[in-house]
Amino acid sequence: MRLTILGGGGFRVPLVHGALLADRAPGRVTRVVLHDVDAGRLRAVTRVLAEQAAGVPGAPEVSATTDLDEALTGADFVFSAIRVGGLEGRANDERVALAEGVLGQETVGAGGIAYGLRTVPVAVDIARRVARLAPDAWVINFTNPAGLVTEAMSHHLGDRVIGICDSPVGLGRRIARVLGARPGEAWIDYVGLNHLGWVRGLRVAGRDELPRLLADPALLGSFEEGRLFGADWLRSLGAVPNEYLHYYYFNREAVHAYQRAERTRGAFLHDQQARFYAGTEDPAVSALDLWERTRAEREATYMAENREAAGAGEREADDLSGGYEKVALALMRAIARDERTTLILNVRNRGTLAALDGDAVIEVPCLVDANGAHPVSVDPLPDHATGLVCAVKAVEREVLAAARSGSRATAVKAFALHPLVDSVTVARRLVDGYTAVHPGLAYLG
Template sequence: MPTTDRLQLTILGGGGFRVPLVYGALLGEDSPIGRVVLHDVDHGRLAAIRRVLAAQAGSVPNPPVVEATTDLTEALTGADFVFSAIRVEGLAGRVVDERVALGEGVLGQETTGAGGVAYGLRTVPVATAIARRIALVAPSAWVINFTNPAGLVTEAMAGHLGDRVIGICDSPSALARRVVRALGDPAAARIEYAGLNHLGWLTGVRLGSENLLPRLLGDDGGVASFEEGRLFGAARLRELGAVPNEYLHYYYDTEETVRAELKAPETRGEFLLRQQEECYREMASDDPLRAWQAALRQRDATYMALEGLGERDDAEGGGYERIALALMMAIARDEPADLILNVRNRGTIAELDDDAVVEVPCRADSAGAHPYPGAVLPSHGVELVRRIKATERAVLTAAAEQSRAVAVRAMASHPLVDSVPVARRLIDGYVSRLPSLSYLR
């Protein structure tokens, strides 16, 4: 267990737009972090984010010291925690993910469908190299992975870091908060949730031996009071007997979603690329924090809107930074916390092998994250989870073997592609436009 005397947090992707969310969470009195080292390959973005963090610290007494470097080994040296939030080829790469897929009439979302496979193929080699470097330079560090596709990347890094890498995502925790709030915020309620990252279901809200979820699903007004209820509808939720993660919309309503994206004037990636280019320019002004905050509000309000879901009226500003802080507090100070995390399965979900990274409720403490036993997938979700895990494994194999043929197999195996000819054209398109995929032969 690390001591709490000025612990060091290294943030990989330290010039990223959401870094101020993490730093803001560290400004509270209880934060165990005394030093933050930002690492990025882009000097300009690092400088812009440092300006925002300095403004955030303002008059806060004894804020964490911030340093920045483009040297990975320097950044990792002395790290107690490593927060990984990289984006290989940046938002321009995401635009390619989306546009190549839509050109074939299939979904190009960054973690789901063809776009998610392409993102994984270019990210896994980089994440694996980073994991090897961490194992050499900072073997006692705990790695918190937010790099997407989060479950796949966490599994790739776990091959070198074991249980010292833990994946986080704000989506299932936000879902749980909304459902519990719709039930009237019962004290000591225990959440039952199972699946993979961006592919899970909330199956129960336990208060003692009673599952409160059926009561909520039977109440049309209660279902309409939270985002996923409005997205999926009360009838569908009652049929499922569970509340899906919002990303299941891409599987349940695929044709509708693709049609909406094809009609949209720009993809989500194009919107974010345009917005961030403007925002980083404005960060050079006298008020970089205000420029960043304005862009964040717009980003949150339009989350998933370009996929045809409309603007969110209950956006909660992310939330992953609170999960990251709670996880660091649990490890650094042995303050146990119940969190939904991406960890190795170890028998938790019966349908998957022990090394598969799954997204399930865990108890976090000084020894890491421990999944609660017996997470249960809804019967209607079992085959989908198996297929997506098989796709993830094929991506890992393609990256390890640098095999274009296996990459095609991975793409074709995804249920939202499900075609070898389409998969072959997709891989050809991605390789021709993404230099990071030139390793595929």
């Protein structure tokens, strides 16, 4: 089986490769094709992968190319993890937004809109090429903003594109752990959009254990989201939100924390990864050791500003291991081998949430088999959550419309309608600021 990884020079590619190395079952991936627009990054990651595979019998054959059509032709699965504009673009997203006093995070608020506006045209081009060059391939999308990009690609690939994210997986794992349950034995009632969802129940042997968690202040204070949101607020919600909802519920504190930070997250990662890629050019240096040290620092500092604002402390050691690569592997195995499983994924709504149309991409538990991912029926969201989901989905639709039409006015509308942008005037300045720093937004007329 052939897997093509778009963004193959990306820093987290070795996580996917590590998961593939551990898969010994028949029908596993035997060839990996890395594609990236940056040949230097491809060389660096290829070195890491070669060290990972040393001594592993039956390791997948790895090749690299900067030719997109070559990479896609003959693929069984396409894993998309591109970053249009690179980390410099992410840092600019943050800087422009914070200068206007609004959030610049890469998937939430103004930063997420800017990232989406320059990513959607590229993702749509990829989807069209996949449909032409590898029509039987399944596309697994990890490119952010994951829900928005998955929806854009679904217009050309239908249900053969599925979005993944490690946030719901990590949240469910943490809740199960503090309740003394095995994550694999728990049913997680999770629903929303990507980076905008809530765990409303966690069932073990038919019994919902979430009320026991919400009633126990000590348990609530023993995991990251409990400390991040606070026990009182979680009890008020009657649910545990995805960590990214901290940007909505505590927006003022989050913006202030980002403004006080010495560097934004994007600027930190830009500098950190520049050191990593430069370091791999020395043949005397172990690229794998350098990658592992860099990753440990990266994970430990994840959402540091939010944890500081909430007084949530450091991340737990068990939360530093990622997880999206395991979701990707489980998804591929379920489809390729008809190994039926349940995963929280980004898929078309198909009537699952009555408040949204059938083509809207949502994030919910899905049953996965050889025919793809099928969303599980879920109870309606409460009004406050429905309102937020509908508002953010409306913004996503404006982003898609702006990317399709090239309309600057529609881009302004997308920013202005977002719950975390408080003024049409600010929205106009954001569009001006982003088009000034991003060549990829030159299409907005």
